[in-house]
Amino acid sequence: MSEVRVRFAPSPTGDPHVGNIRTALFNYLYARHTGGKFIVRIEDTDQVRLKEGSDQAIFDSLRWLGMNWDEGPDCGGPHAPYRQSERLELYKKHALELVEKGMAYYCFCSAERLDQMRQIQEAAKKAPMYDRKCLNLTKEEIKAKIDAGEPYVIRLKVPREGTTEFEDIIRGKVSFENSVVDDQVLLKSDGFPTYHLACVVDDHYMGITNVIRAEEWISSTPKHIMLYEAFGWTPPRFAHCPMVLAPDRSKLSKRHGATGVKQFRDLGYLPEALVNFLAFLGWAPQDEREIFSLDELCEAFELERVNKAGAIFDMNKLDWYNGYYIRHIATEDLANRTLPFLEKAGIVPNDHDYLVKCVALVQERMKNLAEAPELLDFFFKQPEYEPSLLIPKKSDVETSKKALAKCKEVLAGLDAWEHDAMEEALRKAAEELGIKSGQILWPLRAALTGKPASPGAFEVTLVLGKKEALARLDIALERLSR
RNA sequence: GCCCUCAUCGUCUAGUGGCCUAGGACAUUGCCCUUUCACGGCAAAGGCACGGGUUCAAAUCCCGUUGAGGGUACCA
Numbered sequence: 001m002s003e004v005r006v007r008f009a010p011s012p013t014g015d016p017h018v019g020n021i022r023t024a025l026f027n028y029l030y031a032r033h034t035g036g037k038f039i040v041r042i043e044d045t046d047q048v049r050l051k052e053g054s055d056q057a058i059f060d061s062l063r064w065l066g067m068n069w070d071e072g073p074d075c076g077g078p079h080a081p082y083r084q085s086e087r088l089e090l091y092k093k094h095a096l097e098l099v100e101k102g103m104a105y106y107c108f109c110s111a112e113r114l115d116q117m118r119q120i121q122e123a124a125k126k127a128p129m130y131d132r133k134c135l136n137l138t139k140e141e142i143k144a145k146i147d148a149g150e151p152y153v154i155r156l157k158v159p160r161e162g163t164t165e166f167e168d169i170i171r172g173k174v175s176f177e178n179s180v181v182d183d184q185v186l187l188k189s190d191g192f193p194t195y196h197l198a199c200v201v202d203d204h205y206m207g208i209t210n211v212i213r214a215e216e217w218i219s220s221t222p223k224h225i226m227l228y229e230a231f232g233w234t235p236p237r238f239a240h241c242p243m244v245l246a247p248d249r250s251k252l253s254k255r256h257g258a259t260g261v262k263q264f265r266d267l268g269y270l271p272e273a274l275v276n277f278l279a280f281l282g283w284a285p286q287d288e289r290e291i292f293s294l295d296e297l298c299e300a301f302e303l304e305r306v307n308k309a310g311a312i313f314d315m316n317k318l319d320w321y322n323g324y325y326i327r328h329i330a331t332e333d334l335a336n337r338t339l340p341f342l343e344k345a346g347i348v349p350n351d352h353d354y355l356v357k358c359v360a361l362v363q364e365r366m367k368n369l370a371e372a373p374e375l376l377d378f379f380f381k382q383p384e385y386e387p388s389l390l391i392p393k394k395s396d397v398e399t400s401k402k403a404l405a406k407c408k409e410v411l412a413g414l415d416a417w418e419h420d421a422m423e424e425a426l427r428k429a430a431e432e433l434g435i436k437s438g439q440i441l442w443p444l445r446a447a448l449t450g451k452p453a454s455p456g457a458f459e460v461t462l463v464l465g466k467k468e469a470l471a472r473l474d475i476a477l478e479r480l481s482r
Numbered sequence: 483g484c485c486c487u488c489a490u491c492g493u494c495u496a497g498u499g500g501c502c503u504a505g506g507a508c509a510u511u512g513c514c515c516u517u518u519c520a521c522g523g524c525a526a527a528g529g530c531a532c533g534g535g536u537u538c539a540a541a542u543c544c545c546g547u548u549g550a551g552g553g554u555a556c557c558a
Binding site for chain 1: 483484485486487488489492493494495496505506507508509516517518519520521522550551552553554555556557558
């Protein structure tokens, strides 16, 4: 058995969609699991949909998620070029070869005529299909039209009889009546190939052994198989992955919110979380583990275990994964990753050790990196808050004043600036005042953080330092006295 | 319309004829921990789309129905 070779073949139309990236992931995992090669190929055969900078967005996204490739437009390889717009001659040559063999033909029909034809067919409740008007043009007629500069396309001559079937790795046997397959355009009038021609030619010459792609391609697979047969090539093995769906079960699209990989990065998702989540959309291991690193996925992934049914992209689960990874990476690492988000919010931590200490306190509360500023801002500036925040439920102004004054006294007199001593001293203080610990700890915490929810009072006090803590207590006391 | 594909808790899924009284995770609810919010722990609720077969035995096999998704372009 020869080496597995798979490819991710996106068209450069912008920030890659998470659904496409999930397909890329499955390709990548299959390649790494089998010790095969993972190839990136840019399918830029549609000049209309091209978007500037897409190649880079694709490379960035793959790299960000940790998927590296063995051959591609940027790094080359034995079957370069890996950008279809640079292989036009090859496609044209093969289209012509099929015309020569009588398996494809020139078509001079205008877009308008095709449109009209389809409308009539639809009105008659028939499947829209090319009517083969140009199938029987004579050599002379064809030559005359070409010489006259008439635009043309080349169409595959699909047999009207028989069936075409294939064994899908995920779905098993899939079969189509040839009579429902249209005479697909192979070469467009602008000289570019259609996807169908280009991917078959490239997959053949690039030695692709397994075509792993989304379910939406099932219906075009018979056309591809016919092409392999027409050229006399052995088709690769096919595996059609389930679709990634929106919560309403429709195709996940922009109207459902974030769909691009870069969007998720900007929203504060960790690549580890996105990878783990995406891998579990349509695949599950044999055991009940939920947490897998990319390497562990490579180890465990089996194409045969991929599900058939479409999977809804569940943000809740993604959030859980993200929170999980945030809690489990090193604090130092997390601090570095929050930096861009903090800076964007105008928080510029100049003391790295201090930042790490602060991050440690919010690590188990953070669901995504974008929350870092609102979780951490009070560590870097005096917080704004309503005085009422200083008064916990079942307490009152006077008690809070008393408590805060006592805090000042206790903290100022504390020699050992560490957790246990502070806790002991403050709890004792509450006892002396005859109030519950919550009646002293809530005001303290609120005075320091300005938030109803935050890390614990002792931890925050410790990190903020004696001087800052006392200053904030003064401000709190002042606010309560207004 | 036609063609293809699919169908287990709300969601992602385990399950390949008896280990299923259908397991796990997310979400939800309750309790515990607790100065708050989280985290963590414990518990609860919640599912084999429907109808026929086959079989001693079916979530698992077959047929049909329904529903959902995809395709039906000189887009990929």
